[in-house]
Amino acid sequence: MAIKIGIIGSGGMARHHLERFSAMSTAEVVAIASRNEQTGAQLAAQHNTGFIPEWAHLVAREDIDGVVICTHNDSHGEIALAALRADKHVFVEYPLASDVGEGEAALRLAKERxxxxxxxxxxxxxxxxQALKEKISELGELLLTTFVRLTPGRGARPEVLFNLPISGTPAHFFIYHIYPIVDCFGGAASVESRAAYDGLTESGQYQRFVNTLTVEFKRGGIGQWTWAGGIAIDTAVQNERYVLSEGTLSYDGDGWDCSGDWGLIGLPVFDSPQPTLQQLWLSEIQNTADQPPCLKDAEVALEAIRISLAAAP
Ligand SMILES: NC(=O)c1ccc[n+]([C@@H]2O[C@H](COP(=O)([O-])OP(=O)(O)OC[C@H]3O[C@@H](n4cnc5c(N)ncnc54)[C@H](OP(=O)(O)O)[C@@H]3O)[C@@H](O)[C@H]2O)c1
Incomplete structure (x- = not known):
């Protein structure tokens, strides 16, 4: 029988998930909830499903097994908690939450229920x-990770993205640059952050930012992230280094290289078939009939927000 799903939010990511789930015979999207009645009702009509203005009413519905949260960052934790309290499975857009206590409570509830x-x-x-993680396991002790991203743009909805109360600091809305490194090297023992904003208004909107983070990993080694956005640069630049005692992994925008005593080689990546995240979530839901869910990735997501939120002003 198809797993019944409710989607919350009606923007870009809601549309993306809706298209993915609608194409799967193992899922049925039974409702969309959004405070934006225009885009919400339109999306629901396009996919022949129901529209509910209040997300709390969707979460309370007994015919829904799983909830997909695609709202802005400031509401992820609250909605995830409400959904878990109502015994729903949860797929939440990153970040897990914008408050560590909410993230921890969500993990606890998921385990208990x-x-x-x-x-x-x-x-x-x-x-x-996965290839990176395997290579890292061969390269000894971690000394340093560096990550730099400089970008001229301000995103499709700068009023949402460049907005501290809604999206959090750049370190928080760029959580997807923190998560992979935490997944490779674990959580932080300490975090130091610096941020500067141009044109910051009382409501927390700004025009331009620089944000840096330095962590000491619990396992040893230092991690550094640097972001600057809305700046005078022609095109976005991103580079990364993972420096370990036996070799260094480097990314300059076009695949990973590994250097050491052997010289410089491209990281070999095997093209094995992988499920989509939506397929993975549905199969995990099906497996809960026989076994407790694996929450390892959610634990990593929690460690990642412990770092990004330590950087909050
Ligand atoms: N996985 C990825 O690749 C990826 C990529 C981009 C973004 N994201 C994450 O996905 C989330 C959504 O991003 P998006 O690009 O889809 O944003 P978006 O296009 O602005 O859509 C957000 C939707 O949620 C609604 N909404 C926001 N807060 C709400 C609340 N408290 N209650 C009810 N509805 C609410 C918005 O209504 P209004 O129209 O009224 O604002 C809008 O319909 C963000 O957290 C972002 O970090 C993930």
């Missing part, structure tokens, strides 16, 4: 990420 809690970080279904 045997519910699947999946955050939308895609590394679990990425062959490249």
């Amino acid at each position: 045997h519910r699947v809690l999946r955050v939308s970080h895609p590394e679990v279904v990425s062959n490249e990420h």
Whole structure:
């Protein structure tokens, strides 16, 4: 029997998930909830499903097994908690929450109630990420990770993204740059952050930012992230280094390289078939009939927000 799903939000990611789930015979999207009645009702009509203005009413519906949360960052934790309290399985867009206490409570509830809690970080279904983890395990002790992203743009909805109360600090809305590194190297023993905003208004909107984070990993080694956005640069730049005692992994925008005594080689990535995140979540829900859900990835998502939220002003 198809797993019945409710989707919350009616923007870009809601549309993306709706299209994916609608194409799967193992899922049935039975309702969409959004505070935006225009885009919500339109999306629901396009996919021949019901529209509910209040997300709390969707979460309370007894015919729904799983809830997909695609709202802005500031409401993920609250909605995930409400859904878990109503015994729903949860798929939440990253970040898991914008408050560590909410994230911890969500993990606790998922464990107690045997519910699947999946955050939308895609590394679990990425062959490249799995190849990186394997290579890291061969390269000894971690010394340093560096990550730099400089971008001229302000996103499709700058009033949402460049907005501290809604999206959090850049470190928090760029949680998808933190999660992969935490998945490879574990959580932080300490976090230091610096941020500067141009044109910051009383309501927390801004025009331009720089944000840096430095962590000491619990396992040893230092991690550094640097972001700057809305800046005077022609095109976005991103590079990363994982420096370990026996070799260094490097990314400059076009695949990973590994250097050491052997010289420089491209990281081999095997092209094995992977499920989509949506397929993975549905299969995890089906498996809860026989076994408690695996919450390992949600634990990593929690460690990642412990870092990004330590950077909050
Ligand atoms: N996995 C990925 O690749 C990926 C990519 C981009 C974004 N994201 C994450 O996905 C989330 C959604 O991003 P998006 O690009 O889809 O944003 P979006 O296009 O602005 O859509 C957000 C939707 O949620 C609604 N909404 C926001 N807060 C709400 C609340 N408290 N209660 C009810 N409805 C609410 C919005 O209504 P209004 O129209 O009234 O604002 C809008 O319909 C963000 O947290 C973002 O970090 C993930």
